Amino acid sequence: MIVLAALEAAPAHGYAIIEEIRRRSGGAFDLPEGTVYPVLHRLETSQLLSSHWEKSPIGRRRRVYALTKHGSASLAARRTSWVQFSSAIEALLAEPKLCRT
Amino acid sequence: MIVLAALEAAPAHGYAIIEEIRRRSGGAFDLPEGTVYPVLHRLETSQLLSSHWEKSPIGRRRRVYALTKHGSASLAARRTSWVQFSSAIEALLAEPKLCRT
DNA sequence: TCCATTGCCTAGCAATACTAGGTATGGAAG
């Protein structure tokens, strides 16, 4: 979900995605390459991302990923799941405090 | 963290913990026994829980778990981690929307 | 020439959620 969200605003290549996630999360998520690249491959296999090779301004090869239609839909679904999940966690964490009122 | 939180209010045995989690989460977390029992064993090995055998009113044996001091401290730490984690997720999920203002 | 940075990749380990079984008791239903 994090990777899909990072690609929501604009397509990007792996290295940039990692930096974007680190930046947006205020450093909370500093995902190593060994985590992100396999995720990108899995997401592409699942048709949630599409990719093509590009050359950077200085000539380095890059694989640029973009959300597919399925990817956008999946992200929307994951967002909903996240809200339900985090609400449930909040409920579980909050309840004991109610008893101590 | 969920299991620790379920035991915060009062000690309980495995089966009751599962039902309590299901109830508190409004059904969102319906954890199978194969998930919860190993967790309880791990938490006890890590000294976050203590246990003893009891007899239920009708004579069935039960293993009742309680938070230890370490367990309470760990739960507090996990709560803090959760807040940071979920804040970071929110930041990652929210940002693109800001751009479309 | 050497190293840091950018940029991609994967093999393998470790953790763990869950499936799919097993055991045992008590009470209710037939």
Place this chain on the structure above:
DNA sequence: CTTCCATACCTAGTATTGCTAGGCAATGGA
């Protein structure tokens, strides 16, 4: 009395996956 359901515990094994720890390659600066 036997069968079934609910309670109550357990674990072996599988599948997933995050991460460590490497490797490869090109560029540009020291």
